[in-house]
Amino acid sequence: MTWRLGFASNDQYTFANTVLAVADGQLHITDPVYGPSSGATPGSYLVDGRVYGRNYGIVLLSTVWYVCLRTVSVVADVRVLLTGLWSLALVVVATRFGERFDRRRAGSLGGAAVAGSLFALSLLVVDPLSSWWLPQIALQLTTALATAAVAVVCYRLVTRLSNRRLGVATAVATVAATPIGFWATLPKRHSVTVMLVVCAMYTLFRSRDARTDGTALQFRALTYVWPALLAWVHAPHGFILLVAVGVVDLPTARTNGARELLTVGVAFGVALLPFFLTNTLISGNPVAPPRFLPDYSGDVLTADAELSSAVTDGGESGGGGLLGGLPLPVGGIVSRFVGSYLALLEPARLFRVFVHTGYVSSLRPAQDAAINLSVLASMPLLGALLAYPVLAARWLTARSDWTFSPRTWSPTRAMDAFTVVYVFLLLGLYFRSLPLHHMLTVRYLHPLYLLGVYWLVRLPAVRRVVAMEPRSLALSYGGTVLVALPAYLGAIAVGGLVLDESIQLYALAALGVAVGVGGWAVAAELRGRYTQAGAVALGVGAGAMTVYLLVAGLSLFPTTGEFLLPASRVVSEQIQYARLIGSSPPY
Amino acid sequence: MTRVGLLAFSVVVVVGAIAVGPFGVGTAETDTGDSADVTLESAPTDTLVLERGRFGSGRYHIDAPPAVVTVGDVTGTPTLRYTIDIPEAWLTLTSRYDLAGRSGRLRMGASPATVSPERVDQGQYDAVVAVWLRTGVRERSLAQRRVTVEPRQSVSPPDCWRAGRSSWPTSAVPCSGRCSGTDSGQRWRLPRSSGSA
Numbered sequence: 001m002t003w004r005l006g007f008a009s010n011d012q013y014t015f016a017n018t019v020l021a022v023a024d025g026q027l028h029i030t031d032p033v034y035g036p037s038s039g040a041t042p043g044s045y046l047v048d049g050r051v052y053g054r055n056y057g058i059v060l061l062s063t064v065w066y067v068c069l070r071t072v073s074v075v076a077d078v079r080v081l082l083t084g085l086w087s088l089a090l091v092v093v094a095t096r097f098g099e100r101f102d103r104r105r106a107g108s109l110g111g112a113a114v115a116g117s118l119f120a121l122s123l124l125v126v127d128p129l130s131s132w133w134l135p136q137i138a139l140q141l142t143t144a145l146a147t148a149a150v151a152v153v154c155y156r157l158v159t160r161l162s163n164r165r166l167g168v169a170t171a172v173a174t175v176a177a178t179p180i181g182f183w184a185t186l187p188k189r190h191s192v193t194v195m196l197v198v199c200a201m202y203t204l205f206r207s208r209d210a211r212t213d214g215t216a217l218q219f220r221a222l223t224y225v226w227p228a229l230l231a232w233v234h235a236p237h238g239f240i241l242l243v244a245v246g247v248v249d250l251p252t253a254r255t256n257g258a259r260e261l262l263t264v265g266v267a268f269g270v271a272l273l274p275f276f277l278t279n280t281l282i283s284g285n286p287v288a289p290p291r292f293l294p295d296y297s298g299d300v301l302t303a304d305a306e307l308s309s310a311v312t313d314g315g316e317s318g319g320g321g322l323l324g325g326l327p328l329p330v331g332g333i334v335s336r337f338v339g340s341y342l343a344l345l346e347p348a349r350l351f352r353v354f355v356h357t358g359y360v361s362s363l364r365p366a367q368d369a370a371i372n373l374s375v376l377a378s379m380p381l382l383g384a385l386l387a388y389p390v391l392a393a394r395w396l397t398a399r400s401d402w403t404f405s406p407r408t409w410s411p412t413r414a415m416d417a418f419t420v421v422y423v424f425l426l427l428g429l430y431f432r433s434l435p436l437h438h439m440l441t442v443r444y445l446h447p448l449y450l451l452g453v454y455w456l457v458r459l460p461a462v463r464r465v466v467a468m469e470p471r472s473l474a475l476s477y478g479g480t481v482l483v484a485l486p487a488y489l490g491a492i493a494v495g496g497l498v499l500d501e502s503i504q505l506y507a508l509a510a511l512g513v514a515v516g517v518g519g520w521a522v523a524a525e526l527r528g529r530y531t532q533a534g535a536v537a538l539g540v541g542a543g544a545m546t547v548y549l550l551v552a553g554l555s556l557f558p559t560t561g562e563f564l565l566p567a568s569r570v571v572s573e574q575i576q577y578a579r580l581i582g583s584s585p586p587y
Numbered sequence: 588m589t590r591v592g593l594l595a596f597s598v599v600v601v602v603g604a605i606a607v608g609p610f611g612v613g614t615a616e617t618d619t620g621d622s623a624d625v626t627l628e629s630a631p632t633d634t635l636v637l638e639r640g641r642f643g644s645g646r647y648h649i650d651a652p653p654a655v656v657t658v659g660d661v662t663g664t665p666t667l668r669y670t671i672d673i674p675e676a677w678l679t680l681t682s683r684y685d686l687a688g689r690s691g692r693l694r695m696g697a698s699p700a701t702v703s704p705e706r707v708d709q710g711q712y713d714a715v716v717a718v719w720l721r722t723g724v725r726e727r728s729l730a731q732r733r734v735t736v737e738p739r740q741s742v743s744p745p746d747c748w749r750a751g752r753s754s755w756p757t758s759a760v761p762c763s764g765r766c767s768g769t770d771s772g773q774r775w776r777l778p779r780s781s782g783s784a
Contacts, residue, residue: 076604077611084600091596112592116599123603359645365703370644498699500644508642 016187017041018053019135022063027281028052033132046296047283054290055189056278057232058142062187066138070131078137079129083122083565087115122566137564139187146195147184150450151175153198157205158457161412169466169473170457177542178449179378179441181549185564189234190446196233197422197447200226200245201454204418208252208411217260221267223249228271232278235289240429242268244422251406252414292329337428344431352435353442356511358504360435367437370500375448376514377507378441380541382452383514387459387521416458419451461524465534472535480543481550488551489575502556506548517541621663621722623686627729630654630669631716637676637707637738646701647738649673649680653694654718656729661686668719668726669695673712673736678702712736 017029028050045052053059069078091111098107151171159167175181183190200223207219223245231238250256276286283293343349352360356377359370376382409417430444442448456462465473492502520537524530554568555575563569605611631652638650654669664687671680680698695718714736718729 072604073608075608075610076601077607078604080604080607081600084597084603088593088596088600091593108592112596116596119600119603123607126607128607128609358643359640361645361704365705368703368705369646369701370640495641496650498640498644498648498701500640500646500648500701501642504640504642504644 016135016139017044018056018059019063019066019138021053022059027056027278042295044296045282045290045293047293051296052282052290052293055233056290057229057274058139058187058189058192060274062135062138062142064138065141066135069134069138073129073131073134077126077128078134079564079566080123080126082137083126084119086565087119087122090115090118118567125570126566133562136187140185140564143187143191144184146191147175147180150180150191150195150198153195153202154450154453157198157202160205160209161415161457162463163467165470166457166463166466169470170453173381173456173542174450174453176549177379177381177545178453179443179446179545180449182378182441182552183443183446188443189237190443192233193230193237194447194450196226196230197241198450200241201415201418204245204249205411205415207249208409208414213254216254217263220249220253220260221263224264224268225271228268228275231272231289232275235275235291236429238275240425241422244418244425247421248414248418252409252417336432340428340431343434344427349434353431353445356507357435357442358507359500363435363437369437371503372435372437372439373441373503373507373510375442375445377510378545379449379452380510380514380517380544381456381538382449383516383518383541384456384459384462384521384538385452386518387461387525388455390522390525391459412458415454419454423448423451459521459525461521461530461534462538464524465531465538468531469535472532473539476536476539477543477546478539480540481546484543484547485550488547489555492551492555499556502551506551510544510548513541513544621665623661623665623720623722624659625667625686625720625729626657627718628655628657628692630718630730630732631734632732633734635671635714635716635734635736637673637702637712637736639704639738639740640701646703647676647707648699648701649678649697649736651697651716653696654716654730656693656695656718657691658686658693659690661689663687663722665720665722667693667695668717668721669697670717670719671697671714672717673714675709675712676702676736677706707738710737712738 017033018027020031020033021027021029029044029052045054072078072081091108094111094114095104095108098104098110101107151174154174155167155171157167158170175184180191180194203219203223203226207216207223210216210219224242227238227242227245229238230241253260275289279289280286282290352358352374354375357370357372357374360368360372406414406417426445426447434442434444436444488506491497491505495501497505517537517540520530520533524534554572558572563572629652631654636650637647640646640648649671651671656667658667664685667684667686669682669684673679678700680700682695682698684693684695686693712735714734715731716734717731719726720729
């Protein structure tokens with residue numbers, strides 16, 4: 001729905017340029033089509049006079065899509081094709097939904113009718129798609145599919161952890177009630193990061209849960225593949241995922257025999273090959289990923305060929321010594337983590353990042369737009385985590401035997417440990433830089449929302465609500481969306497709100513919802529009752545975020561007014577009165 | 588039955604995609620010269636307000652009436668731009684409107700761009716309001732006016748509560764979201780000394 005065509009942040013120019021470069025058979029950018037003509041966009045790096053992009057794991061996969069789309073576009077319109085695929089997916093979902101309730105025929109007919117009319121309507125309002133957007137669409141296809149995979153893996157994981165109904169609720173909540181839906185079609189690393197983290201969680205669980213040792217070992221080896229692939233996309237993220245997996249896996253595995261460790265090591269090594277290969281081709285050093293290379297500042301790809309060759313020579317002589325034995329900046333990494341953990345002790349900063357961001361006066365004047373939400377406002381359902389201190393207190397008082405033997409942990413316990421370790425490392429990696437501009441939903445901590453969903457599912461009170469009150473939950477969710485969506489749009493229109501104001505209005509409302517959810521969760525865990533109230537609280541919490549996802553996607557953030565789905569463009573144009581779009585940004 | 592349905596649907600999708608594609612219908616649009624009759628009916632002449640964002644959003648935006656024009660005889664793809672330029676606040680607002688397929692009255696709203704409070708350090712700014720018509724590669728101005736812009740702080744509900752005024756929202760007078768320093772006699776305070784000339 002909110003698949004918009006546009007460059008929301010400027011390193012996306014780099015990705016699109018890199019896709020074009022890779023499609024031409026080279027890793028470095030020679031002819032930047034997107035962004036400034038110098039090609040100096042964030043995320044581009046200079047090595048030996050050549051300009052490289054980053055996140056090659058995403059870029060290479062997207063290039064496959066790009067080549068496919070480019071071929072198709074010779075004879076057909078890509079927009080119509082993708083709209084059709086989207087409608088087809090709608091039919092399939094409706095059919096499956098019908099099967100679940102033993103109304104297969106009604107489901108498939110209803111789905112086909114809705115999807116068919118949507119597609120027909122789209123054909124009426126469609127305009128031909130410029131091939132200019134194809135690299136961007138290819139990148140978005142990768143991240144959107146990654147998000148779909150997140151929903152599927154969440155469903156499978158929770159179905160195995162508990163039951164199918166909770167699995168469905170989790171999948172829906174992951175996409176519709178967290179910022180994971182927000183970043184689905186924004187071609188940055190976040191969707192793919194979350195996908196690889198949830199895959200690691202799933203295989204880790206399967207390796208503990210497996211009946212035979214053989215299956216356990218297969219899944220265990222697979223668990224180490226994901227960090228390796230993630231390193232290919234974003235090396236620091238891959239590193240912390242590897243540490244989290246290792247810290248939890250090694251003490252809790254069935255055995256740590258030579259055969260097991262060798263298998264795991266081989267799987268990890270093989271999965272790291274693309275990472276090594278790309279790094280070697282770029283920097284000549286297999287363990288120096290693009291992020292540790294010098295930034296490109298825009299003096300090589302200027303129009304003047306002679307000038308650029310002169311600069312190239314300079315770059316080579318200057319860069320050679322640095323890259324010869326480029327050490328990983330170990331000191332910098334350690335001080336980064338230490339700084340982050342020290343920063344966690346600052347109450348004001350904690351409040352800004354987790355509770356309410358608002359206007360941050362410490363940002364630079366060009367970057368201080370109050371368009372960022374706090375963690376809690378990005379996912380009001382997280383308020384329910386307030387119940388964990390209650391559970392912890394009860395657990396501490398009830399427990400008499402203090403033994404620590406990870407070997408006997410249940411699969412679920414191992415998962416809990418993994419989520420805690422991973423979030424601790426994630427905070428270490430990024431907390432020092434927060435609050436920062438252009439975070440929108442504190443995107444640096446993005447995987448936190450996935451783990452937040454997991455922690456919600458682990459709350460007994462939440463499980464009770466989903467098991468006992470599914471109907472009330474669905475009703476309160478649907479009702480919230482139906483009421484709050486026009487209310488929010490109306491407030492923006494009547495109040496003549498600008499972008500910052502609209503977002504901060506939502507942030508305040510979401511904070512209230514989160515407090516409500518938290519209050520319910522604490523009361524429910526203390527008393528063990530209030531499932532009806534819980535259905536209302538969780539429904540409103542999820543619905544609030546869905547409303548924000550829809551309004552942000554269709555009205556607040558479209559930069560060009562172009563959408564992949566023609567119907568979305570029509571809807572978006574109808575809510576232009578929100579005073580937020582229809583006028584180009586003042587560049 | 589479902590499989591046949593899905594197959595039929597897929598066929599429709601493929602046919603539709605090809606029909607809209609490069610070999611299909613409606614791609615033979617030729618480029619004609621741009622032209623339009625545009626009459627300016629109204630554009631802001633009085634003092635404009637640079638208003639501080641509500642709900643704790645901090646940055647300032649222009650609260651300006653729209654520029655209203657009447658459009659007729661449009662050929663090609665001319666565009667209109669409504670600009671408000673406030674150089675001393677590092678702020679240029681541009682809103683752009685495509686005229687293709689339009690006729691009659693057009694209300695052009697000011698761009699909702701915002702500026703940091705760090706850049707708003709004067710009690711008053713000079714600004715130029717202009718409406719531009721672009722046809723082909725030419726752009727000419729339909730109007731250019733010099734106006735004054737005054738910053739004004741509006742108070743959002745949390746600020747009201749912090750200030751100890753419990754009257755919100757029953758009494759709309761002090762804290763309706765628009766209460767300003769200038770109206771109640773207390774002039775806009777300079778947050779810090781002005782560095783620019």
